[in-house]
Amino acid sequence: MVKKKLSKLFILVTTIVMTTSIFAGCSKPAPANTNPGTSAAKDEQSVVYNLGAENDTYDPGLATTVGSATVVNQVFEGLMRLNDKNQPELAAAEKVDFDSNNPTKYVFHIRKDAKWSDGQPVKAKDYEYAWKRVLDPAVASGYATQLYYLKNGAAFNGKQAKIDDVGVKAKDDNTLEVELENPTPYFLQLCTLATLMPVRQDIVEKDKDKWATKPETYVGNGPFKVTAYTPDKEMQFVKNDNYWNKAQVKLDKMKFVMIVQQSSALSAFETGEVDYLDSIPSNDVPRLTKEGKVVSLPYIGTYYISLNNKKPGLDNPKVRKALSLAIDRQVLIDKVWQDPRKPATSFVPYGFPDSDSSKQFRDVGGDMLPAKGDVEKAKQLLAEAGFPDGKGFPQVEYAYNNDETHKKIAQAVQDMWKKNLGIEVKLNEVEWKVFTPQRRAGNYFIARDGWIGDYMHPMTMLDIFVTKDGNNHPQYSNPKYDALILGAKKEKDPIKSMQMLHDAEKILIDEDSAMIPVAFYVSNVACKPYVKGVRKTPVGMMYFDRAYVEGKAAAK
Template sequence: MTKRHLSKLLAMLTTIAITASLFAGCGGKKDPASPSADKPKEEQSLVYNLGQEPDTIDPGLSTTITAATVANQNFEGLMKFNAENKLECAVAEKVDFDQANPTKYVFHLRKDAKWSDGKAVTAKDFEYSWKRVLNPATASDYANQLYYLKNGAKYNSKEAKAEDVGVKATDDYTLQVELENPTPYFLQLCGLPTLMPVRQDIVEKDPDKWTLNPQTYLGNGPFKMTVWEHDSKMEFVKNDNYWNKANVKIEKMKFTMIAINSSALSAFETGEADYIDIVPNNEIPKLVQDKKMVTTPNIGTYYICANDMKAPLDNPKVRKALALAIDRSALIEAVWKDGRKAATGWVPYGINDAKEGKAFREVGGDFYTDKADVEQAKKLLAEAGYPDGKGFPVFEYAYNKSETHAKIAQAVQDMWKKNLNINIKLNEVDWKVFVPQRKEGNFELSRNGWVGDYFDPMTFMDILVTKDGNNDAHYSNPKYDELVLNAKKEKDPEKRMQMIHDAEKILMDDMAIIPLAFYVDDVCIKPYLKGTVRVSNGMIYFDKAYIEGKTAAK
């Protein structure tokens, strides 16, 4: 998908950005940003365009940004991110951590945390939820986010029992956690949907359908769902049992599901939507000029996924030829039009290296230029047995419904024809089919994208390990797997980061995936909607949002 600092919780914790007070406690604070008391009271409701309907809204199963956006309103984990990309306490009121024993954490839960039906949130809810994600029967694609727990990976692979996993509720409000190895970004993981609590009694009563009915989609977050009209809208109201309800100003929310960029912009222009983040690319220059749109950072990479199990895409020379035949700067200029950077590697900017003040991408450098290297691409394709494209099969390039994805697909199709003399067919696929199609390997070439879940390069390395649940390319290289595994065990920050750089080099030499551009978020927000929080890992929160000035604007 779809984070950042502790002090010297390890030298590497400079990527987490948590204040020292975190370990002493994180008491709830009054939010200074709120509607002015001396102004007329306005209706506190907002409309956000979610775009595509999520394939699942189960926080333990979801892997997409849209699913995370829904989960962030209905559920809350031990930690959460704020507008500065820093961590703050959420259900956890206090975290005990000893640098001399960096694999142990003790979370003290706030006693006023409740589910939307008023029942207390307990440490047992977290223990159940984490073990549920790891349970092989659950088949969570994000189980690896809990492999950091002692025996987490072993339990997921049926080599250990649930009681062996390093998470235990010692009482209703104390959660003890033991990790396999020191993990500098563990607290960041505690802010992700995968590690949010779910209610055992609700889930086990109807495991397959509990998320489909707003009455049973019961959470502990600032809002609760009241309506879900599939492929149309979701509606939410303020959760009056939320521990921090006094600082939640929004009373009602609606999430629309407008997948077409131009239609989303029309809804924004007519006032039917207050917040959109999919816009027609050809409108971007004017929207910026009119000060209706801003571009915000995002730690994500837009890429083409080649199915590494299908010949001749199983040949690294073929994949590299396809990659080098693409002019990324031309794609950005012609389609995106928003100043994003060409992806000349896998890990994007916005993630720190072990070297002070350096970005991982800056240290890792470029694996190719932003322009097409046609000569080298033709050479590699010929070496693979397809001189001048002769004999190369006609592959299908799948993408989910979107004007932007369609334009990118068309541009890539043209570049491959012009530069390599090969043909591909384009196939626009409905989102509900598109996601499982990639997961199951029922594709040849496919649009894909990955937004980092936390602010460490491991969030990108992890998903291309053999048989990882998010490894849609079905890539496998034992040397790569070994480097990633060793990096997770390495305690020296610089040695660890070098292992990750070495792993990325293997990945790019194999061209396991074909990166095109690093993400940014193009966002249109009405001026009267204030206090929304958008984190660079794609997380969106509305618990601090409020409406001010909408009445006057009319």
């Protein structure tokens, strides 16, 4: 009975999915009951992945970047996970009770063989503690909004309710009862995210600030565990022998290196020091694609430029719109990225369904910005704001994290603003682990930014801009926008709910120009042919639990 209900729910949750799995340059994983072939038996089951820049945290409850989530995904496991069709499937939970007549209640049954990497059993209270910890205002998680769907989640985070009022309760060691504020058709997708993964209270409370930085205390319930960590250099993993599904894990060990410069990372890939790479120098993408070494995968997100709405000059929507219209997005794609990505003519990218699942949200919403810009309109708006030809405009700084492509984009945009508007902008390259908290805190004027969807619904792109959201880097605030987002979450009619999101996006981009959408992402990846079964989803999640090595020894 439960399986039947769940299958219907999965269809409701994932109204549009990629029908084929995304195995980034690698072949599909071996079937569950298959061992790697004769050649693979001689191969060391070990892969090296370039994580890129060091992240500011690897704490599941605090992680907000793709890089930090990539690490968390190897060490921890949620109640659900994404399968090879990017639909949620059972993971640490062995069963979910759901009644469509009571769509705000879920009961998760934790696997009795689920264990932490130190051998202790995973309990329902570990999820209750983790979720309430994310919502605790004292913790200040940038992703607390992902748990606002829980009954009284937002109220507790806003100090308007008690922790015991939050709609998640461990009924016993293996039963987790969840109550939502409103029906949320994509809730099971949320249960795959790093934010909703469990953490152990006894470990976290002993060393709240550093527990996630030391292998001996970075205890997880996922397929791998960390054995060594050298900040800014590498992280080493081994198979977690206490993982409930360890029979499916073929790799004995992995290494994530942290090579920031794309050209250096590519050299390491070409010499065989790195097996999997998903940050490629833009100048090399056309050549490597032609040679069959790089493929461009769907990646549902938007590269944008954050404008701090509270800074002088940038607090005027006419200025923000002028800066946006002065950019030729197509030139940036043609001259810098040189790949199949599309110019971002609004914020929500392609890939999300509308209320009519045969149509995409982006197609229904249409273009709100010209791909090639509108310099004359930009000049007019800047003059109307009191800065004709850039005269009197305050000195501003464009910050970006140290990456060769980000640097090229920043330089090109700097030139466009100087040439088209007469505005001088200073560039500032910042180390990623410093850049991330600065941007989150609003300690900048203009900053390189980007957002990858967490689940297959446009809400994942738009709710980050509600007032005081932890990921609202532009410090944007508009009560009308907030009301539309909240209304869309509460509205039971999917057509009315989706229209609210369209209306909200129009306010965000067309009216307020809260930030500058630049381009819709693609993911350019390179994977060694002997590495099989690595999976990267359209929302950026990396899975190595079904990966294996086959043919490397024979190729030498």
